[in-house]
Amino acid sequence: MKRRTNNDNDRCVTQESARNGSLPGPASASPLGGQNLTNEEVVRKWYAAWEKKGWGPVDSLLADNFTFTSAAGDDHISKSTFKARCWETQIDFIGHFDLERITTGAEDAFVKYLCHTKDGKSFRNVEYLRIKNGKLQSLECYFGAQSSFPSAVSTGQK
Numbered sequence: 001m002k003r004r005t006n007n008d009n010d011r012c013v014t015q016e017s018a019r020n021g022s023l024p025g026p027a028s029a030s031p032l033g034g035q036n037l038t039n040e041e042v043v044r045k046w047y048a049a050w051e052k053k054g055w056g057p058v059d060s061l062l063a064d065n066f067t068f069t070s071a072a073g074d075d076h077i078s079k080s081t082f083k084a085r086c087w088e089t090q091i092d093f094i095g096h097f098d099l100e101r102i103t104t105g106a107e108d109a110f111v112k113y114l115c116h117t118k119d120g121k122s123f124r125n126v127e128y129l130r131i132k133n134g135k136l137q138s139l140e141c142y143f144g145a146q147s148s149f150p151s152a153v154s155t156g157q158k
Contacts, residue, residue, distance in 0.1 A: 039106075043131075058087065070143070110126065127140065
């Protein structure tokens, strides 16, 4: 029979684990209750790649079957269509991102950001990213309120 006792960290452990030295380490807290840091790193690399302006780093984070969805008429478009429709039309406008909130799960993340354009304008979006094995499987972009940056939302097209 295993008897339970408290260790110095006031955690309950079995006497057997105390004798064989397999005590758990001290408890630690992480932001937002235990986020998956691997997915957070993928998210941060994604937005940093946009700031670097090279397709290679962006493409390296995308799964072969990546899809993109937004309110601007993009309904699960492919990686090649995303490159033509989103990357090539927006990359010259993007200055940098302020990542205001990142919340990750086992295979996904929500990101709220403020994007600053090269011409001094800005816009805020929320994106839902599905991530598997360090690659973005899909991204759903939800546009913020009307902003100083022309988009389908701010120009009243959607």
